[in-house]
Every structure is written in structure tokens, then in C-alpha cells.
Amino acid sequence: MASPKWTGFYRLEYGLWHGQSAAELAPYAGRLAANVRALLAGWPAAEIPLIDIGLRTHEVLENALEFQLTGHDDYGSGSTLATVSANITGTRELLSVLHPLLVPRYPGLPAVYTWLGRLQALVDAEHRPDGRWVPVSRLSVSARQAIDAACGQVLEELAPVASITEPRNT
Amino acid sequence: MDERSEPDERRQAPAGAAREPGAGPARPGRRSFLRGVAGGAAGGVVAGGAAGYALRASRPDPALAADTAALRGRLPAVPFHGRHQAGILPQPQRQTTVVSFGATADSKSELTDLFQAITSRARFLTAGGTPPPAGIDGPSPDSGVLGPTVVPDGLTVTLGVGSTLFDDRYGLARQRPSGLTPMRSFPNDDLDPAQSGGDLILQLSAGDTDTVLHALRDIARHTRGGMQINWRIDGFRPPARPAGTVPRNLMGFMDGIANPPRSELNELVWVQRGAAAEPGWAADGSYFVVRLIRMLVEFWDRVDVTEQEQMFGRRRATGYPLDANSIYAVPDYAADPAGAVIPLNAHMRLANPRTPQTAASRILRRAWNYDRGIDQVGDLDMGLIFSCFQQDLKRQFETVQTRLINEPLVDYIRPFGGGYFLALPGVRDATDWYGCALLA
Numbered sequence: 235m236a237s238p239k240w241t242g243f244y245r246l247e248y249g250l251w252h253g254q255s256a257a258e259l260a261p262y263a264g265r266l267a268a269n270v271r272a273l274l275a276g277w278p279a280a281e282i283p284l285i286d287i288g289l290r291t292h293e294v295l296e297n298a299l300e301f302q303l304t305g306h307d308d309y310g311s312g313s314t315l316a317t318v319s320a321n322i323t324g325t326r327e328l329l330s331v332l333h334p335l336l337v338p339r340y341p342g343l344p345a346v347y348t349w350l351g352r353l354q355a356l357v358d359a360e361h362r363p364d365g366r367w368v369p370v371s372r373l374s375v376s377a378r379q380a381i382d383a384a385c386g387q388v389l390e391e392l393a394p395v396a397s398i399t400e401p402r403n404t
Numbered sequence: 405m406d407e408r409s410e411p412d413e414r415r416q417a418p419a420g421a422a423r424e425p426g427a428g429p430a431r432p433g434r435r436s437f438l439r440g441v442a443g444g445a446a447g448g449v450v451a452g453g454a455a456g457y458a459l460r461a462s463r464p465d466p467a468l469a470a471d472t473a474a475l476r477g478r479l480p481a482v483p484f485h486g487r488h489q490a491g492i493l494p495q496p497q498r499q500t501t502v503v504s505f506g507a508t509a510d511s512k513s514e515l516t517d518l519f520q521a522i523t524s525r526a527r528f529l530t531a532g533g534t535p536p537p538a539g540i541d542g543p544s545p546d547s548g549v550l551g552p553t554v555v556p557d558g559l560t561v562t563l564g565v566g567s568t569l570f571d572d573r574y575g576l577a578r579q580r581p582s583g584l585t586p587m588r589s590f591p592n593d594d595l596d597p598a599q600s601g602g603d604l605i606l607q608l609s610a611g612d613t614d615t616v617l618h619a620l621r622d623i624a625r626h627t628r629g630g631m632q633i634n635w636r637i638d639g640f641r642p643p644a645r646p647a648g649t650v651p652r653n654l655m656g657f658m659d660g661i662a663n664p665p666r667s668e669l670n671e672l673v674w675v676q677r678g679a680a681a682e683p684g685w686a687a688d689g690s691y692f693v694v695r696l697i698r699m700l701v702e703f704w705d706r707v708d709v710t711e712q713e714q715m716f717g718r719r720r721a722t723g724y725p726l727d728a729n730s731i732y733a734v735p736d737y738a739a740d741p742a743g744a745v746i747p748l749n750a751h752m753r754l755a756n757p758r759t760p761q762t763a764a765s766r767i768l769r770r771a772w773n774y775d776r777g778i779d780q781v782g783d784l785d786m787g788l789i790f791s792c793f794q795q796d797l798k799r800q801f802e803t804v805q806t807r808l809i810n811e812p813l814v815d816y817i818r819p820f821g822g823g824y825f826l827a828l829p830g831v832r833d834a835t836d837w838y839g840c841a842l843l844a
Contacts, residue, residue, distance in 0.1 A: 289711075292706060293815075296703050296706075299781055299783070300700065300703070303780075303781045304779060304780040304781050305780055306780075370780075379782070382781040382782050383782075385781075386702065386781075386782075386783075389702075389703075389706060390706065392706075393706035393707075396707070396708055396711070397708045400708075
């Protein structure tokens with residue numbers, strides 16, 4: 235935790251929720267903001283192989299399940315559901331890129347959207363009117379199981395996308 | 405999940421390898437924390453307490469084929485005494501437990517008692533026999549889990565020491581083997597301190613779970629004040645499916661296909677007598693790495709088989725290298741320099757590139773599957789107890805693991821615990837004991 239090499243979003247979150255001062259954390263915030271701006275500026279020129287998009291479409295939510303819904307990557311704010319919500323948006327974006335390829339090739343595509351919608355609704359239900367998110371550790375057992383189940387089912391529905399979008403020799 | 409060169413020769417425990425009856429050394433006097441060692445009823449009556457258990461070694465039936473024997477819980481005894489510990493070379497037994505302990509003995513003399521108690525119990529448990537009857541003035545000296553007669557069931561006991569044993573508690577700092585350090589955290593590791601390290605590591609392996617748990621309870625009750633469990637994990641080695649192949653890990657791939665041949669053990673596995681960097685007591689021991697590796701099996705099952713095979717470098721169904729048509733075929737990397745058939749970052753290719761330059765980094769790997777419940781999102785917590793034995797941690801395990809940094813497989817696994825240990829030299833005979841050369 236104390237490593238000076240540790241920077242970025244989680245470092246900032248950790249500091250903010252563990253009583254560290256603004257003066258101590260400002261450099262981390264400044265660096266994070268600069269990195270985000272650089273990413274935004276460079277993004278239009280970035281080249282992402284289409285095959286990678288197909289191969290990795292399910293991995294956004296795989297990581298959401300592994301690190302956010304487990305609470306593994308909660309460094310104090312209890313806001314991992316906010317990250318999951320952003321991950322759902324990201325998954326939708328990837329699907330929109332692949333949509334023309336998938337519509338004629340993947341009969342299971344409607345189920346992907348059905349379960350993605352259900353997951354979104356379940357996560358949104360834990361977004362309180364004051365803007366805070368319910369930490370996963372404080373969810374009721376039934377709410378947590380419903381979210382975990384929906385995420386797992388989206389992942390099962392997404393699993394064939396990698397094979398379907400892979401170029402074939404035959 | 406690592407791959408090493410040649411298939412090792414099978415080491416079969418000789419049938420009928422029973423211990424000579426009652427062959428135990430006279431026990432030294434116990435200190436208070438080991439008072440339980442003598443066993444309630446027998447204490448004071450049977451001279452030497454624990455050693456008195458081994459009254460009648462069971463005689464395995466030589467006619468039993470190994471598989472039948474395993475099914476019936478009657479694997480033959482594996483001889484306990486020897487130059488090297490007996491649990492290192494054999495093919496993994498079906499069941500195992502790996503247990504890390506913190507030493508709580510409060511002096512070198514109590515530590516000596518602890519090692520002698522472990523020796524004594526291991527000697528009895530691996531040979532089998534009939535424990536003394538329960539007396540009227542205390543609990544039964546045996547848990548009864550294996551019935552009135554303790555069967556050997558192929559039990560092996562492997563004891564190792566961690567670097568922390570060589571701190572200032574026991575005056576052993578100058579005896580620490582030079583290469584023995586805390587386990588390094590590699591990139592992509594997620595090590596939990598509560599499941600890492602330990603002053604001592606004890607691995608108990610046998611044909612059946614009840615044999616393993618009986619042995620663990622027996623050893624623990626006889627060493628209650630001398631050591632405390634830090635962490636523990638149980639493992640199993642499945643039968644080969646199909647028969648005649650190699651057991652699979654929980655990713656569905658055959659695991660442990662390749663290992664060094666017995667002719668190379670002195671170059672690769674055993675610490676050599678007179679080795680410049682090693683204290684004399686460590687000779688005939690072996691550096692023992694344990695890595696607890698969760699496999700994210702739900703994620704893995706969502707991956708195309710072809711992609712899985714590219715990550716390992718072998719066919720999932722058959723275990724064949726991607727460039728060959730038999731399990732034990734040596735992959736021909738020279739013929740595939742660009743990785744067109746077996747990717748350059750395939751697990752088995754990184755782990756063992758099979759070049760003259762990398763030959764000295766080969767290890768003796770031993771792996772068991774583990775399965776222990778669920779995680780916070782209800783996914784299954786299962787994976788691999790990877791272990792390996794080698795002569796030199798840096799030259800071997802750390803070199804191999806460094807080649808594996810950022811291999812594609814890392815997305816699907818999470819190393820969360822384990823440690824570096826030195827498996828002690830074997831207990832040579834009835835008068836020897838674990839760590840004798842270190843502590844005497």
C-alpha cells in the first residue's frame with residue numbers, strides 16, 4: 235500500500251478514504267487527470283484490431299465480476315457498483331461496434347441484450363438518490379445474488395462472441 | 405501447469421515394505437508442551453511413549469494391483485527412512501494436505517523436541533500398526549478415524565523449514581541456507597499474507613482423505629504446544645482420464661506430463677554435500693516451493709478451446725503438444741521458431757524452452773488440484789497446489805517463473821499464497837530424526 239510506485243485511481247481512492255490530506259494526494263490527482271486527458275487526446279488515433287474487440291468483449295464484465303462485484307478492488311469508497319455500471323456501458327459500446335457482424339451470425343444476441351438490461355437495472359437500483367452507491371458488502375443477500383447471477387449470465391451469453399468474430403481459414 | 409522435460413520414472417513403493425516391528429529409538433524426555441506426545445494411556449507404561457505405537461506393522465498384500473489397492477485404501481507402506489524424504493519423488497498420491505505452521509517452541513531445545521516428535525509420529529503413521537488401547541484415565545491416544553489398526557495407505561510425510569525459522573528465536577541464523585528467503589511476489593501475484601510463508605511446512609499425502617486427516621490430527625495433537633497452524637489447503641490428484649494418460653488439472657488439461665529423469669536428480673533436485681553456498685546440514689534436502697493458484701474456472705470455461713490450447717501449447721483432449729501426436733513427444737521448437745504452431749508465449753514453451761541454456765532451470769514439479777468452496781460472488785474457489793522441488797531457487801523456480809511473467813494464462817489464474825521452504829534431508833534410520841544435523 236505504501237509503495238511510491240502505486241499511483242492512479244485506486245491510490246487516490248485509498249488515500250481519500252483513509253484520512254490522507256489533500257496536500258498529500260494532490261499530486262496523484264494531478265497525474266491521474268493528466269493521464270486521462272492524454273488518453274482522450276490520443277484515442278482518435280489509436281488503432282484497435284477488430285479481432286481483439288471480438289476476443290475481449292466479454293472480458294470487461296469478466297473483470298467486473300472478478301474485481302468489482304467481489305469487492306476485491308474496493309479501496310475504501312464502496313463504489314464498485316459505479317465501476318460495474320461503467321463496465322456495462324463499455325460492453326454496450328463494444329457490442330455496437332460488432333453489431334453488424336453479430337446480427338447475422340449469432341442467434342443468441344438478443345439474449346445478450348436482455349441480460350445486460352437486467353444487470354443494468356439491478357445495479358441502478360443500488361444507486362441512491364444522493365448519488366452514492368451501495369457497497370457490495372452491504373447489499374442484501376438477495377440483491378447481491380441477483381446481480382451476480384445476471385452478470386454471470388451475461389458472460390455466458392457473451393462467451394461465443396470471440397469465436398464468432400474470429401476470422402476463419404475454412 | 406509448468407512443463408518439464410522427460411517423463412520421470414515411476415517409483416513404486418515396494419510391496420511388503422513394512423517397518424520392522426517396534427523399531428523406534430528411545431525417546432528423549434518430553435518437555436511440558438509436548439506432554440501429550442506419550443499418549444494418555446500409554447504414557448508412563450510404554451517406555452518411549454510414541455515409539456511404542458509401532459508394535460505391529462501392517463503387511464500389504466503384494467498381490468494387490470496399485471489401482472485396486474488405492475480403491476481399497478490399502479496402498480503399501482512407503483519406507484520412511486532414507487537419504488531423502490520419501491514423499492518427494494513418487495508420483496503424487498490421490499490425496500494430500502499442505503499445512504504451514506508457526507513454531508511456538510520457546511527454545512532450541514523445545515524445537516528439538518518438536519522435530520523429534522514429528523519424526524516419531526511420521527515413523528509410526530507411515531508404517532501403520534495398532535495404537536495402544538485407551539486407558540481409564542484419559543482420552544484415547546488415537547482418533548479412531550482409521551479404525552483399530554492404522555493402515556499405512558501409502559502415507560508420506562514431507563517436512564520443510566521456512567526462512568523465518570532462522571530468525572533470532574532459536575539461534576539458527578547462521579545455519580540458514582543462503583537461498584532460503586521469503587517467497588517473492590511476482591507480477592500478477594495477489595499474495596495473501598495469511599496464506600503465505602511459515603516456519604514449517606508439512607505435506608501429508610496418501611491414497612485416501614481419511615488417512616491424510618488421521619495423520620494430520622495425530623501429528624497436531626502430539627505437537628500442540630510446539631507449533632500452530634498458519635494456513636492449510638487440501639488437494640487431490642484425479643485418476644488419469646482416459647486411463648493410461650495423465651491426470652488433469654481443473655482447467656481440463658493434463659498436468660505434470662514432463663519431469664526430469666531420475667538420472668538428473670543430483671543436478672536438479674537434491675542439495676549436494678559440499679555445495680559451496682549451502683550449510684552442511686542441508687545436504688540431501690531440496691528447496692520446496694508451494695504456490696497456491698486459484699483457477700478462474702468460470703471465466704476459463706467461457707474461452708474457446710482453440711484459444712485455451714494456444715495458451716498451454718497442448719491439445720486439451722489428448723495432451724499432445726500442438727506439433728505432435730503423442731503425449732510424451734518432445735515439442736520441436738527449433739522447427740517452429742516464430743511460434744506458428746506452438747506460440748512463443750505458450751505456457752509450456754516459456755516454462756521449459758528445451759534448450760541447452762535453459763536445461764539447468766528445470767524443476768521437479770508436483771501438483772494437486774484443490775477445491776474449497778466459493779468466493780464472494782458465488783464462483784467456485786478451485787485451482788492448483790503447485791509445488792516443485794529443486795536444488796536452487798533462483799536458478800530454477802525463479803528463473804522459470806520469470807519467463808512466465810505476463811504469459812496469456814495469467815488472466816485466468818490468481819496465485820494467492822504459498823511459500824519457499826527447504827525440504828529437510830531424509831530421516832536415515834531408527835536413530836535419526838528430522839533436522840538432526842541442524843539442531844544436534
